Amino acid sequence: MTILRRGDVGAEVRELQRLLRLRGAALDLNAEFDAATLAAVMAAQSRYGLVVDGVAGPKTLAALQRDRKQAEHLTAADLQRAADKLGVPVAVVRAVNEVESRGSGFLPDGRPVILFERHIMYRQLRAAGHDADALARQYPNLVNPVRGGYVGGAGEHMRLAQAAAIDQACALASASWGLFQIMGYHWELLGFTSVQEFAEAMRMSEAAQLDAFVRFILADPALLRALRAKQWATFARLYNGPAYKENLYDVKLARAFARYDVEEKEPA
Structure with a gap:
């Protein structure tokens, strides 16, 4: 997955600059993600209704290639609505x-x-009254007391379809979904009428996926308090588990917030 930021250099930055020039930016193809490239990226993100962060990731690159934003992608307005709710x-x-x-x-x-x-x-199968142990012997890659068996990408949908043939509701509840990988079994906590309704919402748009994340935070008072207080270590531990330190989630959150907070306080 290509993600380009200020300071990057090379052929991928040159291709980004080519796309930006194609969409009207006045840029040199110097293969350096410099201040001019940053400004052009942010202008393009604003034009396409994307989150304006100056980072050229898959969404920005796709919008530049198509000269439009894909309808399902997050917008700045989506993030503002989430902030207001939280x-x-x-x-x-x-x-x-x-x-x-x-x-x-x-x-x-x-x-x-x-x-x-x-x-x-x-x-989930055990809770639904199925003989989970017998099913685990028959389908060890789909039913197993031990985590694993991941194939990633589109292959996970194949595993989901195979599991749905055993029990659809259990299968949908056993997958994590969307941007924030919210588990399907949280459907009732999040206010959906069924796991099927939750899954359909996750198929709609990133805005719906963000809304599920917001509902998840609002349903957990400790998580919400930590977020509002910007207690990043507590939030990361509650959201990611004790392994958050290995990935420095709290440090990354603190740094990202500081950067965005400065941007928002800068005069227009």
């Missing part, structure tokens, strides 16, 4: 979106990003 500055939501999201909520073929969890399928 009662936090938009810089907080932008930071969480940068650090905790998967970059894109959809695969190139238009299906939502998912990860099927076979150990959750085992648990």
